[in-house]
Amino acid sequence: MRTSIATVCLSGSLTEKLRACAEAGFDGVEIMDADLTVAYESPEEIRELCRRLGLTIDMFQPFRDVEGVEESLFSDTLRRAEVKFEVMRRLGADLVLVCSNVASATIPDDEVAADQLGRLADLAADYGIRVAYEALAWGRFVDDYRHAWRLVEMADRPNLGTCLDSFHILSRGHDPSAVEEIDGDRIFFLQLADAPQLDMDVLSWSRHHRLFPGEGDFDLTGFLAHVWRAGYRGPLSLEVFNDVFRQTDVDRTASHARRSLSWLADRTAVANDWRDGRLAAVQSPREIDFVEVAGDELATFDSMLEKLGFAFRGRHRSKQVRLWSFGDSRIILNEEVRAQEPRLSAIGILVDDAEAAVRRSAALGAPSVFRRTYSGEQDLQAVSSPDGTEVYWNDIRAEDGWVGEFEGGVDSVSVGGRSVIDHINLSYPWQEFSEAVLFCNSVLGLSMDDPADVPGPTGLVRSQVMRAEDSAIRLPLNMAPPTAPLPARHIAVACDDVVGLARTARDRGLDFLRVPDNYYDDLAARFALDEDRLAELRELDLLYDRVEGGEFIHFYTPTVGGVFLEVVERRGGYEGYGAPNAPVRLAAQR
Known part of the structure; x- marks a missing residue:
């Protein structure tokens, strides 16, 4: 599985975005025209930076308002295109995204639209460029991916194909199953975005409320399955317009975005019983193993827990932590974390297979957490969540495992109450x-x-x-x-x-x-x-x-x-x- 992301998803300069994408593990990028326009680096310098970072430039986008116009307007369209194609040649990009026309001057004539798309493709061919035509959900006359595909077929150029965008298809309620009727070799590109179900105009919905896969209400696993069945083998790419992501830390957002694609590929493979794209199986949590509170001056917590009926189970034999329990509720107080006010620092989760949970976490980009473990102590493996809260995986019941490392408190027999x-x-x-x-x-x-x-x-x-x-x-x-x-x-x-x-x-x-x-x-x-x-x-x-x-x-x-x-x-x-x-x-x- 190759992965890609549009630079519009991220904050910062173009070079900052590219470095973050490479660090997050993306294979390629879609470079937005607006990002290149405001960059001081030349197209050649951006091309060389991507090469050094190990990123392919998968698409240059967008090129707008092409098809279905009067001939005088189309002549200027070809002039604009030739300038951009020269920029793409310098950039080393060989695929351009063409969005369906949204201008009021557009005419509803498929013959004209197909002819003009074909002539644009002919010009692009002179530069070794392919054209991916996409139906915008708010396109003036072409707002359905099936209509866009018909125009591509009518134009009949080998370097003209279609781009499928999950938002434009699912936001309009179009049936994605017809994607399987498209020749997979002519699906030149795939863009993915999730979104919450909102009752608002589709343009505002698209521009401000897209989300990464797994965060919204769209059936992206079903959508992706149709695309893969059609024979598409190109990269999975994210195009997410969102006011929040354009303001947040670029490295963190890029890692967040990459995780969403791994999740989507895994869920799609599992839903269809496919082997490719699968991660280690999700470990269904059996119970909360423990919750940890860390920081200075935790004596107030000791007093509070005792008054609530928790039993003191003792201090850890090698760490500055202590354990309180009440039935199967276990709270650890950790004073090894200094110069901080008390905070909820870690959650332990009991699962059937802790090793599998760790493998899945690592595949999804969750960094491992170092935990000092001495001889005779249970090796609890942990990962860090994006905000720093640690998640510990365990497949041995606490009373049979790590609880025995606490000394000086009551034993389990003395702990009553459910x-x-x-x-x-x-x-x-x-x-x-x-x-x-x-x-x-x-x-x-x-x-x-x-x-x-x-x-x-x-x-x-x-x-x-x-x-x-x-x-x-x-x-x-x-x-x-x-x-x-x-x-x-x-x-x-x-x-x-x-x-x-x-x-x-x-x-x-x-x-x-x-x-x-x-x-x-x-x-x-x-x-x-x-x-x-x-x-x-x-x-x-x-x-x-x-x-x-x-x-x-x-x-x-x-x-x-x-x-x-x-x-x-x-x-x-x-x-x-x-x-x-x-x-x-x-x-x-x-």
């Missing part, structure tokens, strides 16, 4: 959110629930839950408003009796996040709760939600550094996260 890590709430700035979604999807194998917007005191917080099919892992991802501070992350622990646990913890002196009395007045209006139950919730600062008979009762601890805890109880099959209560929590924490 508890699991219910979910881990992770917050991101706006520019890192899509990258986090793709990492969870591709590396962790989690699927997306429907997103939701949560009102807070500093603006709307977008929430996207990523979870395993059996909900063994739930990761709500929250995107902070652009000008707002990043919300703290939190660990939610599930138990069987949140009221009893809250009362015991309160008696031990644990302060909860204080909930305003007005919340309970509103709760009385929303739900027919009896007075005694409402009074109990109010007394303990508990929050409540109910959906279709299922109930959710929970409370929050104070925030320590950048982390806090939540204790939850789910009753009657409740599957949510208490979303109506999130604005109350956000306001109270502020």
Whole structure:
């Protein structure tokens, strides 16, 4: 599989983009005309830089407003084309993208359009250039890839083919199965982009809201399968117009983009039972093995966990870390990370095959994490997520493995009560959110629930839950408003009796996040709760939600550094996260 990317996807100068693409592992690039125009380097210098970086120049683009025009206009089109073809010769590019005409001067005459495309191809042939004709979703008269292919067939030139773009096809709701009717040798290029389903004009949708594969709602695995069945064997290339990606760090975005193509090829191969393009199989998470909080002055966490009923399991025999557990909920406090306020630093995941999980992570570009391991200690392998949070893979139950490395605390027999890590709430700035979604999807194998917007005191917080099919892992991802501070992350622990646990913890002196009395007045209006139950919730600062008979009762601890805890109880099959209560929590924490 060869990979490519349009330089329009990335921030920075053309040379910065090219170096980032090479570092991320792309094989080639589509050079945008606008990027070359503003570069101080000559076409020859860009050509030589690509050669040194090991990048092929797969396409030069775009060339616009060609077909279906009056002859006087077309004469000027050929003049423009000849100038650009000379630039391409100097650049060493032999494929040009021609977009379907969007100008008002266009006439709806296929014979004229095909004739003019053919004459453009004849001129291109003089320069050794091939022409890839693409139907824009907002083209004046050609907005369907099937129409574009008919014009290519009518023009009948060996150096004239078509370019297929997933956005232009899927955004219009066109059936992609007819792609298989196109001669694969005449599909000169393939451009890929995902996108959320939005109700807006297709041009604005395209220019501002495209995403990398795996981040949106398009069926790109089905689309790519049709293209491959047609016989296309060229590169998989990304053309993603997105306001965020044009502003973010170029190296990080290029790595993010490359990961999306590996994910797409793998998912397409798996869906069609093909061998080519497959990565190591996704390891379905069995449970959260542990969550780690790292930083200075973690004594407040020790006190908080003890008051919540966690048992101290001891200190690690070779590292400055300690373990607390409550049932199957395990929280590690790591003081080896200095000069930082407490933060959620790592997540351990129990899977069937840790080695396979590591191989898949590496193939998707997740960097490995060094962990010092001494003789007799379990070798837990880890990768770093894009924001630096470490993910540890384990296929040995904790109590049979790494837990035995902690000394000086109670043993497992003394740890009572049923508890699991219910979910881990992770917050991101706006520019890192899509990258986090793709990492969870591709590396962790989690699927997306429907997103939701949560009102807070500093603006709307977008929430996207990523979870395993059996909900063994739930990761709500929250995107902070652009000008707002990043919300703290939190660990939610599930138990069987949140009221009893809250009362015991309160008696031990644990302060909860204080909930305003007005919340309970509103709760009385929303739900027919009896007075005694409402009074109990109010007394303990508990929050409540109910959906279709299922109930959710929970409370929050104070925030320590950048982390806090939540204790939850789910009753009657409740599957949510208490979303109506999130604005109350956000306001109270502020």
